[in-house]
Amino acid sequence: xxxxxxxxxxxxxxxxxxxxxxxxxxxxxxxxxxxxxxxxxxxxxxxxxxxxxxxxxxxxxxxxxxxxxxxxxxxxxxxxxxxxxxxxxxxxxxxxxxxxxxxxxxxxxxxxxxxxxxxxxxxxxxxxxxxxxxxxxxxxxxxxxxxxxxxxxxxxxxxxxxxxxxxxxxxxxxxxxxxxxxxxxxxxxxxxxxxxxxxxxxxxxxxxxxxxxxxxxxxxxxxxxxxxxxxxxxxxxxxxxxxxxxxxxxxxxxxxxxxxxxxxxxxxxxxxxxxxxxxxxxxxxxxxxxxxxxxxxxxxxxxxxxxxxxxxxxxxxxxxxxxxxxxxxxxxxxxxxxxxxxxxxxxxxxxxxxxxxxxxxxxxxxxxxxxxxxxxxxxxxxxxxxxxxxxxxxxxxxxxxxxxxxxxxxxxxxxxxxxxxxxxxxxxxxxxxxxxxxxxxxxxxxxxxxxxxxxxxxxxxxxxxxxxxxxxxxxxxxxxxxxxxxxxxxxxxxxxxxxxxxxxxxxxxxxxxxxxxxxxxxxxxxxxxxxxxxxxxxxxxxxxxxxxxxxxxxxxxxxxxxxxxxxxxxxxxxxxxxxxxxxxxxxxxxxxxxxxxxxxxxxxxxxxxxxxxxxxxxxxx
Amino acid sequence: xxxxxxxxxxxxxxxxxxxxxxxxxxxxxxxxxxxxxxxxxxxxxxxxxxxxxxxxxxxxxxxxxxxxxxxxxxxxxxxxxxxxxxxxxxxxxxxxxxxxxxxxxxxxxxxxxxxxxxxxxxxxxxxxxxxxxxxxxxxxxxxxxxxxxxxxxxxxxxxxxxxxxxxxxxxxxxxxxxxxxxxxxxxxxxxxxxxxxxxxxxxxxxxxxxxxxxxxxxxxxxxxxxxxxxxx
Numbered sequence: 001x002x003x004x005x006x007x008x009x010x011x012x013x014x015x016x017x018x019x020x021x022x023x024x025x026x027x028x029x030x031x032x033x034x035x036x037x038x039x040x041x042x043x044x045x046x047x048x049x050x051x052x053x054x055x056x057x058x059x060x061x062x063x064x065x066x067x068x069x070x071x072x073x074x075x076x077x078x079x080x081x082x083x084x085x086x087x088x089x090x091x092x093x094x095x096x097x098x099x100x101x102x103x104x105x106x107x108x109x110x111x112x113x114x115x116x117x118x119x120x121x122x123x124x125x126x127x128x129x130x131x132x133x134x135x136x137x138x139x140x141x142x143x144x145x146x147x148x149x150x151x152x153x154x155x156x157x158x159x160x161x162x163x164x165x166x167x168x169x170x171x172x173x174x175x176x177x178x179x180x181x182x183x184x185x186x187x188x189x190x191x192x193x194x195x196x197x198x199x200x201x202x203x204x205x206x207x208x209x210x211x212x213x214x215x216x217x218x219x220x221x222x223x224x225x226x227x228x229x230x231x232x233x234x235x236x237x238x239x240x241x242x243x244x245x246x247x248x249x250x251x252x253x254x255x256x257x258x259x260x261x262x263x264x265x266x267x268x269x270x271x272x273x274x275x276x277x278x279x280x281x282x283x284x285x286x287x288x289x290x291x292x293x294x295x296x297x298x299x300x301x302x303x304x305x306x307x308x309x310x311x312x313x314x315x316x317x318x319x320x321x322x323x324x325x326x327x328x329x330x331x332x333x334x335x336x337x338x339x340x341x342x343x344x345x346x347x348x349x350x351x352x353x354x355x356x357x358x359x360x361x362x363x364x365x366x367x368x369x370x371x372x373x374x375x376x377x378x379x380x381x382x383x384x385x386x387x388x389x390x391x392x393x394x395x396x397x398x399x400x401x402x403x404x405x406x407x408x409x410x411x412x413x414x415x416x417x418x419x420x421x422x423x424x425x426x427x428x429x430x431x432x433x434x435x436x437x438x439x440x441x442x443x444x445x446x447x448x449x450x451x452x453x454x455x456x457x458x459x460x461x462x463x464x465x466x467x468x469x470x471x472x473x474x475x476x477x478x479x480x481x482x483x484x485x486x487x488x489x490x491x492x493x494x495x496x497x498x499x500x501x502x503x504x505x506x507x508x509x510x511x512x513x514x515x516x517x518x519x520x521x522x523x524x525x526x527x528x529x530x531x532x533x534x535x536x537x538x539x540x541x542x543x544x545x546x547x548x549x550x551x552x553x554x555x556x557x558x559x560x561x562x563x564x565x566x567x568x569x570x571x572x573x574x575x576x577x578x579x580x581x582x583x584x585x586x587x588x589x590x591x592x593x594x595x596x597x598x599x600x601x602x603x604x605x606x607x608x609x610x611x612x613x614x615x616x617x618x619x620x621x
Numbered sequence: 622x623x624x625x626x627x628x629x630x631x632x633x634x635x636x637x638x639x640x641x642x643x644x645x646x647x648x649x650x651x652x653x654x655x656x657x658x659x660x661x662x663x664x665x666x667x668x669x670x671x672x673x674x675x676x677x678x679x680x681x682x683x684x685x686x687x688x689x690x691x692x693x694x695x696x697x698x699x700x701x702x703x704x705x706x707x708x709x710x711x712x713x714x715x716x717x718x719x720x721x722x723x724x725x726x727x728x729x730x731x732x733x734x735x736x737x738x739x740x741x742x743x744x745x746x747x748x749x750x751x752x753x754x755x756x757x758x759x760x761x762x763x764x765x766x767x768x769x770x771x772x773x774x775x776x777x778x779x780x781x782x783x784x785x786x787x788x789x790x791x792x793x794x795x796x797x798x799x800x801x802x803x804x805x806x807x808x809x810x811x812x813x814x815x816x817x818x819x820x821x822x823x824x825x826x827x828x829x830x831x832x833x834x835x836x837x838x839x840x841x842x843x844x845x846x847x848x849x850x851x852x853x
Contacts, residue, residue, distance in 0.1 A: 002710075004634060008742075009825050012679045017637040023709050025649070251649060253642045305649030305707070337666045 005093035005100075006081075014080045018253045019047035022073075022095035025251040026303060028060070029096060030070040036180050039063055039071040040094045040104040040141065043112070044119035045534065050075040051250070052258030054312060055110055055147065059168045061246035069176060072096040073250075074107075076119045077126065079532065085126055092126035101127035105179060107141040109160075111149035114511035115504060115534035117156065120145075121526040124159065131523065133161045133206060138189050142179070150203075151234075151281055152460040154570040155511050155518040157205035161193060165574055166201050166235025167267075169243050174199050194227040201235035204228060208573070210516055216557055218515065218568040234281070234576045238613035240267055241289040245296060248303040260308035260341065261300040263293050265325065269314035270599035270615055272606075273371070274382045274590050275413065277459035278314055280578050283606060284614030285599060290321040294328055301338065308339040317346035318600075326354050334358065347393030352400050365404035365450075366397050372413055373423030379593045380415050382463075382586075387427065391434050398435045403447045405431055410456040411478040411499075414467045414590065421478055424451055425485035425495070432491035449491075452498040453482060455505040459512050460571040461578065463586030469509045469559040475502035503541040504533070510558040515570040518558070520551040579607035622659065623691040624722055627704075628715040628849045632681045635711030640675035646712070647687065653707035656700055659690035673833055673848060674732045674798050677805065682830035684735075686848045688720060718849055732799035733836035734783060734845050737806040740791040742825040747817060751787035757816050758785050765812045778804055778812065783843070785809070795845075798833065806830075 004011070004021060011017040032038065041060055043050030050056065056073070063071035072094035077085060085092065091100040101107055107129065109120055121131055124143070130136050133143065145153065146164040153163040164172070175196060182192040197204040207228035211219045223230055237243045245264070252259070268285035269278065297309060309329060313319060329340050340358040345351040347366055355364070370385050372378045378385065394405055409424050428451045435447035455475050458467040470478075479499040486497045510518060525547035532538040548555060563569075565584060572580070582605065589596060596604050599615045609616040631643070638646065648668050651658050660666040669690040676682050697717040704714045747753060757763070760779070767776040781804040784795035792813065796804040806828045814821045835851055838844030 002634065008679070008827075011637055017678070018639075018642065021634045021637055023634050023711065025653075025707070025709055253638045253646060255642075255645070302653065302655075305652035307648065307652070337660045337668070 002098055005090065005098040010081075010084055010088075014084070015078060016047075016254055019075065019078065020081070020095065022098065024253060025305070026248040027073075027096055027250050028064045028071070030064075032070060032097060032099070034067075035070040036068040036183065037070070037106070037176055038099075038104045039069055039106045039108060039176075040074050040101050041071055042074045042107060042109045042123055044076050044109055044116045044123050045532075046078050047075045047252070048254065048256040051252045051256045053110065053112065054258075054262050054264060055168065057246045057249045058244055059108070059172070060250070061248070062169065062172070062244040063176075065244075066173075066176065068180065070096075072104075074101060074123070076122055076532070079538065082122065082126070082531070091128050092123060101141065102129060102139075104141045105183075107143045109143065109145050110147040111145050111156070112147050113534060114149060114508045115539075117511060117522045118526040118530045118533055120156065120159065121523065122531055125526075132158055134158070136161070136189070142189075142192070148277065148281065149511075151277070151574060151576070152512065152514070152569075152571040153203065153205065154516050155514040155522060157516050158519045160205060162196055163203040163205070164201060164235070165203055165232050167237050168235075169237045170235040171199050171201050175202065194225060197225065197228045200233050203232045203574075210570075216517075216554075218570060221568060221570075221573055230573065232574050234574060236282075236577075236611060237267075238286065238611060240264075240286045241292050247296065247299045249300065251304045251306070258310075259306070260310050260339075261297070261304060261306045262310050262312045263296055263300075264288065264312045265293060265316060265319045265322075266313045268614065270318055271315060271384065272382055272586075272596055272598060272604065274380070274463040274586055275371070275410065275456060275459075277462050280461045280583070280606075281576055282314070283576070283578055283599075283608035284611060284616045285318070286614040287319060287321070290324050290328075293325060297329065297333070301333070307337060308341060309333065310341040310343065313344065315346075316342065316344045317348075317351065323350065330354065330357055347397060349396060352393075352396055356400060361401040362403075362444075364402070365406050365448075366394070366402055367406045367408065368393065369408040370427065371408065371410050372416075372420060373409060373425070373427050374420045376593060377413060377416060377420045377423075379595050380590050381413055382590070382595050384595070384598070387430070390427070391430060394431045395434050395437075398438055398443070398447070401444065403435070403444050405447070405449050407431070407449065407451045409451060409453045411453045411482070412456040412470050412475060414456075414464060416478075418481060421481045422485040424453065424482050425489055425497075427451075428486065428495050428497075429489040429491055432489075432494045435494070436491065447494050448496065449494055450496045450498065451482075451486070452500075453479060454500045455502055457505060457509050457512055460569065461574075461576055461583070463583045463590055465513070465569065465583065466563045466565065466587055468562055469506075471556075471560065472502045472506055475505060501536070503544075504539060506555060506559060507533070507544060510553075510555055513558055513569070517553060521547050521553045524551050577606075577608040577610055582606040622722060623694055624688060624720045625691055625697070625717055626686055626688050626720045626849060627717045629685050629687075630683050630713040630715060631676065631685055631711065632683075632713075633711035635709070636679055636681045639678045640672070643676075644670065644672060650704060650707050651689075654700070654703040656689075656704065657691055657693045657695060659692045674735060674803075676830060677807070677828075680806075680828045680830055683715075684830060684832035684847065686833055716849055720851070730800065731835040731848070731851075732833055733797070733801075733843075734795055734834040735798040736784070736793065736795040736831045736834075737828050738788060738791045738793055738831060739806045739810050739826060739828045741810070741814065741819060742827060743819075746790060747819075750790065750792070753817060754785055754787055754792060754813070757813050758782065760816075763812055765808055767808065778808065782809060783845075 063069045074094050129140050142161050144162040145160045150163045178195050193204050196202050207225035209224045213219045266287040268282040270285050371383045428449045432449050458464045528543045659669045671688050673686040701714050701717050762777040763779040781797035810826050832847050834845035
């Protein structure tokens with residue numbers, strides 16, 4: 001029987017002790033004396049969020065297939081335990097062995113969103129690992145970061161030894177082999193990092209120097225070590241069918257956000273929405289073969305016992321074998337009490353038909369993401385959805401018995417005018433009007449149209465990476481314009497409007513396009529007690545503003561400044577295949593309101609064809 | 622409809638998994654072991670499964686039960702083996718028996734008592750434990766402040782303690798359990814600790830459930846039988 005890192009008394013005092021005991025179905029136990037490398041894989045948020053992440057499940061499975069590696073999991077302790085661990089000086093531990101993280105060879109941290117940055121410092125701090133990479137020695141684990149936020153790793157550069165840029169399936173084996181060699185010959189930490197820097201896709205921040213112009217923009221970004229390469233190549237699995245995928249994912253005891261079998265049907269997206277980072281980062285679009293997905297569905301449902309299966313991709317409707325896959329899932333599993341959930345489907349006759357089979361129409365709602373209220377602005381952002389398509393889809397849905405529609409929009413998009421904002425309300429009104437066109441005796445009472453807006457945040461490696469943001473007051477003002485217009489609509493009683501707080505948006509903007517200077521603010525905020533910033537009940541904007549003030553970091557520099565076309569961005573040293581030239585061309589087309597066809601319709605020459613695979617090759621056949 | 626009762630043990634770190642999560646755990650375990658369990662109808666069908674008296678978080682047990690409905694007959698010995706192959710450490714299926722279709726004989730309704738081994742986690746064990754338990758039990762009444770969902774009040778728990786004695790340096794107790802009367806071992810040990818003058822704020826307790834019983838006696842005569850020995 002394993003000995004737990006926490007005493008019974010502590011575990012019975014805190015919320016959800018199951019977060020910290022491991023022992024879940026399909027979790028992997030090994031003998032620590034029989035392995036060469038111990039890897040702690042971390043999602044810096046609470047267990048229920050971290051356990052829902054597919055990427056960690058993939059890497060956990062991949063690492064543990066190696067006999068010489070034991071990969072374990074670690075998550076952010078919740079606020080209640082965080083306090084106890086600090087008071088009683090209990091070091092952070094991994095769930096499987098319950099051993100302190102400090103004893104591990106690697107601490108891998110997946111960085112999925114900007115608002116987890118203080119939680120990364122919490123994990124390091126509670127582990128007893130120096131926060132700054134420069135202060136770590138031979139006793140400390142190698143701290144390696146991955147995930148979407150590492151496409152601009154600079155705000156976190158001081159805290160990490162290595163960043164893995166891209167998909168994890170490609171070069172981890174090489175890194176682990178290099179580490180084994182390093183342990184065998186007893187080379188220094190620095191020598192190991194030099195070796196790591198030679199592996200494609202691995203970025204060792206300490207081997208680079210950044211200089212700045214007087215105005216604060218970057219003057220130069222150069223390697224200071226011969227082993228470090230000037231450009232880091234994004235890693236990508238060209239063939240997503242014949243690669244790693246967890247047939248036995250870990251099954252949590254407690255309910256987590258993603259409590260189901262997840263089939264990742266494809267990577268990348270053909271659409272090219274200009275605000276969307278994932279749509280650029282994961283090019284080219286690569287589909288996983290239908291037959292393989294069917295195999296995974298059987299095996300994963302059997303090994304987990306989950307009662308639900310879901311598809312994962314950026315845009316499921318673009319998967320060429322969607323009909324075959326969905327029909328297979330329904331025929332094969334529906335009768336066995338397995339729920340089938342189908343997110344991110346375009347609303348059309350096919351999707352309405354399958355949705356009516358797999359969910360209760362009365363309880364479910366339909367989702368559209370027009371992102372912008374007016375056609376003009378939708379052309380600017382290259383969102384191919386038209387008012388006609390929305391009203392057609394909503395109409396079909398209403399006639400099929402649905403009464404609830406959700407509409408997602410963004411405020412603060414480039415070139416946005418007051419008219420564009422008001423059009424959000426007008427579109428919601430038109431959807432409601434479409435419902436009331438159905439004769440009274442044939443419809444199901446009232447409809448409910450819920451429009452939600454978030455504030456647009458320009459992300460690295462998108463055509464909008466040059467865009468300026470707004471300040472908090474302007475954002476709130478925009479939301480008020482929409483809200484007032486909503487109230488002026490004829491069917492206002494059937495319309496509902498939600499908008500997000502603007503505080504977090506401002507911070508996300510700074511971190512998304514920040515440089516190395518931003519690390520000071522993150523550290524200061526953490527020291528002042530900021531933690532779990534993505535949780536509204538813990539987010540403390542006043543503290544953050546104080547941290548900016550204390551460190552002298554200017555929010556306006558990152559969010560409100562007009563960026564020149566030829567400015568060196570902090571993330572320019574990464575090559576994602578999509579060229580800066582293409583992004584610039586797209587930015588210019590956006591300013592003219594010109595749409596760009598999707599990858600399957602016509603190649604736009606983004607640069608990702610250089611990989612020689614995925615949609616770039618298929619669409620030419 | 623074929624009904625079966627499954628007896629299981631819960632020990633080790635599994636004591637930190639609460640009742641609702643144990644139910645979810647078994648729903649998934651049934652699928653992993655491919656037990657042909659019956660489902661309810663509707664858009665989100667769920668398994669027909671009913672648990673006997675839920676065990677509190679922090680307690681271990683050798684005698685936990687739930688009843689299921691099967692859609693086809695199975696070899697019980699084989700089903701037990703298949704289930705044990707998909708269990709985690711700290712969960713063990715003890716047996717599986719066929720039970721009557723009669724609703725009155727299933728689930729919560731028949732539970733009447735449970736017995737436990739409890740102890741105070743202290744540096745020095747309580748001296749003359751057997752005598753002290755006798756003294757505790759021979760009080761005319763044992764009043765505790767009992768919180769239920771509906772109310773908080775003083776309750777005399779003495780009639781709900783059917784047996785209480787020293788066993789292997791621990792406290793053995795057989796107490797009323799179920800929907801009519803329910804006494805938790807924590808409450809008994811709190812009262813006992815108070816009687817002994819132990820600082821309960823500072824002292825942890827451990828409780829282990831041994832068995833859950835139905836009462837098959839009549840005319841006020843209690844006759845307790847473990848749930849897996851009731852017969853059809």
